[in-house]
Amino acid sequence: MAVSNTNAERRRAPLSSWVKQTFLTLGSVAVTMLGLLFVTFIIGRVMPIDPVLAIVGERASQSTYDAVYQQLGLDKPLLVQFLYYLWDVCRGDFGMSLLNARPVAEDIARVFPATMELATIGVFIGIVLGVPLGVVAAVNRGSWIDQIARVVALVGYSMPIFWLGLMGLLVFYGVLGWVGGPGRLDIFYEDIVPARTGMILLDSALAGEWSVFRNAFSHIVLPASLLGYYSLAYISRMTRSFMLEQLTAEYVTTARVKGLSERAVIWRHAFKNIRVQLITVIALSYANLLEGSVLTEIIFSWPGIGSYITTALLSADMNAVLGGTVVVGLIFICLNILSDLLYRVFDPRSK
């Protein structure tokens, strides 16, 4: 009996731990989201923009102004306004855009896939090029390879993105004609493929419209490479730094003394130990891109969430700003959870 009880406890223990962990995670998500909503809501209400003026226009009479003020519920106490908003959000209703009178949720569903498509390719480029570059730079510390990697990263960090974007457009679109111009597609290809995911590359592939796919690719390759370059700069520098720390550790010396090949030492031992840190760096990098790179979106006329939130903010469309902020907040939270899960996979200590 005693043995049997112990086994049952052992079986239950991971389950209860998992349930507990899930509840804790959901609790922290709820608290974070509540805090995010509250702070954004309050900032939106106290900042010097006027949603009423945005709707009624500069020349409206005081009575029209007052009527819309009440219609928007702005005459109610802030806390009451927040509770109303919270109740709506809990039901998946972000409200209507004050300016274009369309549901904010629909607008976000339209613009977010554009950003996601761009950011995913961007971060992919950043990982594929940035990680090996960082490793090679660390292994060859002080060599010309390391110097080149440093310059590449430095340029990526310090060049204004609008300048790089414009130069890229000018050279590869204006002069060489290798890529498409601003926008997601040439006008001739618009509205050919039905929007299933909102990501044109994916949608055109699913529909088997390869000419649309090629055109979409020619438009995305430049802005994605630009964002990829920024990711590369960050990821490569962090990878180099993590690797340098590992390469001076005693276990690496031991591995070398044991006669392991340099490749095995670097990739099977040192690199394996930086994966957890790299996950954080990559997740942060991806989250930043998913948040929307406003300047890139403006220069490339990319209708993504960054320019959506910025336009909404400048137009005093607070429902749209709040909706966008909630989505961005959710992205950060989801990526955090994903990172935590990956830690468990890659870090034996967390098991």
Added chain:
Amino acid sequence: MNSLTRFMSSAALGVALAITAAPAAIAETPANMLVIANRIDDITTLDPAESFEFAGSDVSRNIYQKLVNFDPMNLEGGYQPEIAESWTVSDDGTTITFTIRDGLKFHSGNPVTAADVEFSLRRAVALNKTPAFILTQFGFTADNVGETIVADGNTVTIKTDKPYATSFVLNCLTSTIGGIVDMKTVMANEVDGDMGNEWLKTNSAGSGAYKLVNWKPNESVTLQSNPDFYLGAPEMERVIVRHVQESASQRLLLERGDIDIARDLNPEDVAGARDADGVKIHDELRGRLMYLAFNQKHPELSKPEVRQALKYLIDYEGMQNSFLNGQYTVHQNFLPRTFLGAVDENPFSLNVEKARELLKAAGVPEGLELTAGVREAQERTEIAQAYQNALAQVGIKLNIMVGTAKQILGEYRARNLDIYIGAWGPDYPDPHTNAGTFAYNPDNSDEANATGLLAWRNSWDTGGLTEKVAGAVVENDRDKRQMMYNDIQAEFRDTSPFAVMFQKIEQAGMRDNVQNVNLGGATTAVSYWPITK
């Protein structure tokens, strides 16, 4: 992007274009398609009863016909018959009867009838959206439209509460809100008694040269030509307006031949594009005015000599030829050029000595300090800085308060600013639109709270101008009416606490082969149907 970023992007593009090799083969848009880059993020609705923004008016003008409308190839000719083939005015001047043209069809195939006209105008009044005042100023209300806007057979009669100038009423009917919608289609899409408002925000039901294919907010508007348009099918079968925020990107698309027209080029990009192969620049006067206003609650600003002096301290020519280069022209009257009654007299110029004498005569104390409110827009803040420097030369310290619309307009509407530096655009193409706000203020008390009137915002008792404006709006003799506005503006220039400075020039870049472009001048919006390539 802020102004520095904008300038740097244009400069970078200019330098790079100058040092790089010749561009790759120029693309070309299809011969039957017009592609335009424009900032269209101000479109909030496409319902003509609600639309009141520039980009929305551009779309609406090409979708909806009106009783009377402007001919894009002859804007100076004023309103012309459109859905109404003729009209008569009753002897007492309060009733206009329109006869509806035969054979017009909506995009749905339904005929355009007097009942549609009645419905559209009644609907605009009943919905009472932002631009509804353009119609309700004639005394129409949701309660009385049953009697005041009436269809009978193929005629529609509208009865105003006073005998207004016919030109005033008809000019107002050329506005976006005068667009006639297809009653059957609209009412088939009514939800909860909204008269199809929700549906019409993103759909169209007109009889104009184009119909709406789709509007993707902040992305694009696509229009398809109407083969049954009463003036003949437009040559451009498809018009696509793409939202391209950045001037430098618009220029690149234009020079590369991927668009036909770029509508938001900044002065640096206009200068650069002017020299590009296959590109031309089209200049057109628009209705927007830049002005300074001096609050008459301020004891010093209320002195006539001080008001005059402040007008002599503006470097009109200097600003026009420097940072406003090509985008604004000096204009010192409240009616934009090309409006009925507009005058082209600009008596003020920078004259520091004269200003100093006037200030001395008025007994203005040394070290006078004033505060000017200005909204954060590049050209406005630059005007504020130039004015600050000029006032410093006569010992007046100008503090500039730059802020958002809420901060600055809130203060302006509450009559709290000493000086306001701002812009004003006409609401409808009749002189009363500006006369009725710059020079009309029947009750100057704080309690009147007439925040919509610029004269009230500046606490200006207009003297006899209010009565003169009220007289001009009911004068039926067009020539006499024109003279009345000439006189009102002459007095206004001299006595008012407003220094109107500039009128907007729109500079659009376009491919060489694009012809017959009219952006709407000061009176209306762009017309796509005459355009050829």
